[in-house]
Amino acid sequence: MKTLSLHLFEIVSNSVFYGANNIEIIVRDSKKENIYSFEVKDDGCGIKKEDIEKVTDAFFTSRSSRKVGLGLALTKMKAEQCGGNLEIESIYGKGSKVKFWFAHNNIDRPPLGEIEEVIVLTATMKENINLNYKHTTDKGEYFFDTKQIRKILEAVEINNIKIIKALKEMIKTNLEEILVNE
Numbered sequence: 001m002k003t004l005s006l007h008l009f010e011i012v013s014n015s016v017f018y019g020a021n022n023i024e025i026i027v028r029d030s031k032k033e034n035i036y037s038f039e040v041k042d043d044g045c046g047i048k049k050e051d052i053e054k055v056t057d058a059f060f061t062s063r064s065s066r067k068v069g070l071g072l073a074l075t076k077m078k079a080e081q082c083g084g085n086l087e088i089e090s091i092y093g094k095g096s097k098v099k100f101w102f103a104h105n106n107i108d109r110p111p112l113g114e115i116e117e118v119i120v121l122t123a124t125m126k127e128n129i130n131l132n133y134k135h136t137t138d139k140g141e142y143f144f145d146t147k148q149i150r151k152i153l154e155a156v157e158i159n160n161i162k163i164i165k166a167l168k169e170m171i172k173t174n175l176e177e178i179l180v181n182e
Helices: 004-017 070-081 115-125 146-153 161-177
Strands: 022-030 035-042 085-091 095-102 130-137 141-145
Touching: 004 022, 004 035, 004 070, 004 095, 004 115, 022 115, 070 085, 070 095, 115 130, 115 161, 130 146, 141 146, 141 161
Parallel strands: 022 130
Antiparallel strands: 022 035, 035 095, 085 095, 130 141
């Protein structure tokens, strides 16, 4: 995967696929602390205790439609190559928390990419999904909350093409204001 956003998308799409209605994404982007970290919490079905260690194996998947599960394996491998790691906490039937991080200054760390695309796609992937996104840099913080967006939109659907375009632009502009680092 060429960008950090694609690694993030792999994790959040798992959340949606496994039944999450509430997803929280926390991104910490700090040159001062030399970290680029991502945390995804969800209320999906969770992972069985005996499968926690297996889910980062490329040849393990709980899906019957395919025989490999590369997303977590590739993210863990890339994080380790870039001075970071990946950790998973989960309670079966309650949800999961996946955290992965990279050394900010590692020359092999992928760029962030178009995170606004990932956030808006996740927000519109499933009807009435509740997504909270917090992005922190050395300069400030940005918050995005689908409940607030829906309240503002009232009767207009969040997956309206004009709304999607406006949300992407809003997120991108706000991230530029807090100097999101590539």
